[in-house]
Amino acid sequence: MKNLPLTALLLSSALSATVGADTIKIASVSPLSGSQAGLGEMIKLGAQLAIEEASPWFKEKGITLAFSPQDDQASPDVGVATARRIVNDKEILGVIGHLNSGVAIPASEVYREYQLAMVSPANTNPQITERRYPNVNRICGRDDVQGPVGAEFAVNELGAKRIFVVHDKTTYGQGVAEAFRTRALALGAEVVGYDGTEELSNFSSLILRMRVMKPDVVYFGGIYDRGGVLLKQMRERGITATYIGPDAMDSSEFVKIAQDAVVGAYYTTVAGPADQFPAARSFAERFKTRFQKDAESYALYAYDCGNVFVAALKDWMEKNPGKTPTRADVAEAVRAVSIDGITGAIAFDDKGDRVRSDYYIVKFETASYPGKTVKAITQTIEPAP
């Protein structure tokens, strides 16, 4: 009787290891629980669709291409522990993730030890690729370009003179807010407030300071769960300054939280809305049929990440028929990939950044998701120093 729990555990771990010998797994790692689960779920589903669509090709070659979704809970600690579990599963040859740069930076140190390729759909922090690890790549843009894109739009197009910058004290939020501030100052705008806060609900002290400083633009570096609440409370307390945020506002949850206050808010994004890409429309339809959900934000990028791995694996296997690649082989093949993704042409430079990436400025004209693209910019802006 005493052995019953143990037997159950053995059974469950055996279950998770029942996949056959000729199996290649691609893992996705993103927060599937917690306040950012909305974004994390999209990464998982986008990647899953890409893997599922490609698996018939591999089946013909006698290989099972499997998908292994993992949860990093948006926490660096859990992220590293999950990374250790992933590198230990010898069938996993590629990782799609993470959502948060603060998680991706320490986790990718683990992947590097094992030459496991990682392609990120969402980590925009410059440090991800500045370390020049051969196995780390990203499909999305960089904070030190995204922040300046927002700043140039605010100053040049909206004519902002007094800007109040708030961030949420995360690697991502603070990074993009700093880049925004630097560029805004360089363009001659005045930054009348620069504040970080871990607050989730009561932003009244910040908003009172906005009342005194009278900004014409408020930039929030952070994720929609706080950004939405801040925006709603700003409008309730009569702050009419234009709200701009980075790509983590790109979620229907943002609209749900801020409700009517969302009208007139902008965000910069690297994940272009479906109306910008012709191929994206058919993807959106297939996504909807498969998961009964609308594809949002990072789903497109995660789908492309999945296809990068599929293309890399196909390339390698065509060159080396009858063999299965090692992790190092996959990492090398990924770096050499050149495909037409649904987010445009994908090829990586020697750092692992995309050779060409696009940025979009999206505006919520009504209180509904998605917003309307008002401007598309191909990477012409230099990274901030």
Add this chain to the structure above:
Amino acid sequence: MDGALLEILPSIILEGLLVGSVYAMIALGYTMVYGVLGLINFAHSEVFMIGAVTGVEVFRYLSPHIENPFTLLVVAIVTAGFVSGATAVTIERLAYRPLRRRGYTNRLVPLITAIGISFFLQDLVRLIEGLWHGEFYMNYPSHAELEHTLVLPLDMTLQVKGLITIVVTLLMLAGLWFLVKRTRLGKAIRAVAQDATTASLMGVNPDSIIARTFFIGGFLGGVAGVLFGVLYTQVNPFCGFIPGIKAFTAAVLGGIGSIPGAMIGGVILGQLETLGGFYLPFFTNGAVGTEYKDVFGFVILVLLLLCRPQGIFGKAQKDKV
């Protein structure tokens, strides 16, 4: 600039009063339980959270049936009060009473139990909400009537929901004051607080009085939860922790065990926090900013406990052998 900083002072004090009212109502729950049991009911922050979550559910399910947002709010407040009160009583029944029956000597035992309950409840609510709605971050819906802005003198603005918060807080306090000072139940509560054994000899059933005290404290916590949610929009299973700690600080500030003390402690803490969050960045030139807002409460608590552990309204106690 200095002129602008002064001009906005009344508005800051008003914001401080709003958040302070919420703290005060939670603080009453800590203070009352401490009064009768000498126990810091660590799980009270979760009683507050459950109130806030119940409020969201009421709004979610009754919005289609009740048009008037004021009626809706009253229903939410009352429901949340009863649910939170019942939760508090259940906690007392399942966790504290068995300990009391056994006659623990170690003070750590009930405290660790309370912390355990607190963590358990956070995930329990998360599980329930997760299974029910597939997500556990919830938002109070907007209602134009509740968010109508009233323009007050001195450049102050107050939304209707803020006004409701202040009015409800005052009503609850008046009710509590009456209950404790003017009714038989109040007399019994005071008797148990003074000496449970003697009170039981006088025909008071301490267990039933303790349960009722938990109910009253829980009720106030639930009401505070709804008001907090309506004021600040977002609630989640973990949203009780910070307000709970602050309310506890407020209770200690006012002198734990004292009802007016909890009230005044809450308002003072709300003021200190809002004023600090506003002025510190200006005075330190951005070196120390809003990010330290949550720390103020702790620092004040530590300083206070060192200088005047009995609080502003408390009486000094000596350890007795």
Add this chain to the structure above:
Amino acid sequence: MNRASVQSFLYPLLTLASVGLLWIFPDTTILLVPVLGILFAGTLIRLHRWSRWSSMAFVLLIGIPVAGLENSFLFELFIQIGIYAALALGLNIVVGMAGLLDLGYAAFFAIGAYTWAIFGSPQANQFIEGGHFPLPGWPYFYLFMALAVITAALVGVLIGLPALRLRGDYLAIVTLGLGEVVRVLANNLDHPVNITNGPKGISPVERPPVDWILAITDRLGLTLQTNHAVALFFYGLVLVVMLAIVLINRRLDRSRFGRAWVAIREDEIAARSMGIPLLRTKVLAFATGAAFSGVMGAIFSAKQLFVSPESFTLLQSITILAMVILGGMGSIQGALLGAAAVTLLNIEVLKSLSEGLNHLRQTGFVLDLGFIKYNFANLSSQLEPAKYERMIFGLIMVLMMIFRPAGLIPETRHKLELEARRKGKAS
């Protein structure tokens, strides 16, 4: 043959069997559980000395390392268990022996971690000019391990001096507050002077060199990959530090201080009237506990290569507290057992269950028991055991307090007391 001899004979065989199983199926990480379980049982049952020590040495020096080279996650697990065991032992002194409920214990872990992380990475260049940093792993890492002990103990004294004047339940809240203050400081000291790099955390942190391990294994004719050597190194380091902490704990437990701590826990006023200086003795407990946490913090930062404020939250403090309570307050074996059980539960068992469920969900497994038919594809994705650690720790704490407040392995003193009471009743 008496019972002890029989057990002494059987115990090594059992050990061998469990390790053998792990060697045959090294990828089945869960097989670490029986190995550690048998290891623990060895400290509790009566055995001849040779049997106990040889079996333990075999498991720790040969059994786990050999399996670990095959499955590096075993190393990771054991290192985590070792780190948490040291933390639990430290907190055990404060909470278990001295009866002071400290809810901000993770703060000392943070201080140890940041002590090495700041100077063992380019971070220190931000506020010390000259570009001397990062300091090389040899010999500075070992130096900073000692420094982390001193810093954490000093902060322990600093926090303890005011906080320990307070009575039990106030102390709990104040330590909780101060623990948060340390985390918030770590999160915000990136301006005006950048000391901790704020929420971005510090990376990469230098590790001590492991060339010597590679040199030794080469000599032995083994070729080891660098990442295996690193894992092996941290395994050994954690093992050594943990054993040292266990030894110190045992000495302290029986020393004048240990007895004074227990006296304060049982009755403060009586202890004071027996001439025990209350504040000094309490502060000493606080500082000792902090020191253990500090040294593991330094190791943690080097192992993780990365330190950020998120690793030092209240949940972390509560996790360590749950370990101490589960094992038995005041009991050294209890703290070890608690740390091993909770860590395994947290990073292996719950994760495996989640993965198992996920697998069932993805493949649309249908459970058909005749009377119940359930398709796992319908299972909500919210139902993931790995996400409910708070619920589990909460339950552990409440249930232990109500049904077994002395823990799974009660402290020896407590056990003697209980036995004496039973005998008293019988007579």
